[in-house]
Amino acid sequence: METLKVRIWRGDAAGGAFSAYEVPARENQTVLDVVSEIQREQEPALAYRFACRVGMCGSCAMEVNGRARWTCRTHVKRVAKPGEALTLRPLPHLPVIRDLATDMAPFFDKWARAKGSFQPKDAPDGAVPEDFAVVPPGSKPRREADAGIECIGCGVCYASCDVVGWNPDYLGPAALNRAWTLVNDVRDGARRARLDAVSGDAGCHSCHSTQSCTERCPKGLDPSSAIAGLKRSLFWDALLGRRG
């Protein structure tokens, strides 16, 4: 049986190096299958993360041959030509815990900083509103919100964004995409505070619209356009005096 050569970065926050492995090359195998096989058969101490294995939980992202990807839905065939090796590293721009497992805390802290949680307009104290909100599916805000809502929080866009690498304070594409879905949620009452939170050098105004995030998002979302939407809203709000 043919073999697949795999190089895996092993180490922790203090540093590390690549280790080489070989597994049988199969007709159908995902990158996550390969990592699991190595961990089960050859390297029990290998640290990595996954949960659903079907592209829903967002926990399995790694750098695969130089690009951040979700590994459970990435077939080896798609990223390595026959005979080519796989090179796996932890996601860039995040602290390494060990081996392929990164600390996602800074990534999700930024969602909180971008005010990424829903603030009901009708029930600010958290009470359940009297009635259902009617949000026509065809309305523009609804379509804008729908476009970004399927984010699984995998961090692929964040790891692919140069600005995150240059400015550790930058909120990043996923948190800003989340903020934009809420700005378009007509039931939400925190528009102003949220736009303030995503404004400036650490927010949407540092984005270069280079669209690596959009290009790499495994869910086909478009954080780059969401960020453009935030810039547009802030521009007109400021020009029309809707903010102080």
Next chain:
Amino acid sequence: MRGQLHLWIAQRVTAAFLALAVAVHLVTIIIAVRGGLSAAEILARTRGSEAWLLFYAGFALAAGLHAAIGLRAIAAEWLGWRGRGLDIAWLGIGLLTALFGIRAAWGLYHG
């Protein structure tokens, strides 16, 4: 953050104005050089003309600010130069560059 938003807005507005101003500037040059160009001809057109003074002063101001804000972003990203003190320095550099241009425009108006 508000200041940063305003810098960004200034960057966009000056970019829009510069796009227009550069076009006017180039078209004027092309029209002006037909049949040769002399300093006297330029001065004949600009001397005493408030419209040209205003146009070129605005042009210089937009160019100075636009360049300084752009350099500020590059310095922040590539060199890690950030902070309020530096922001004020960039604003100063922008206005100083603009002043050189405005002085030239004044020279054409007055000279």
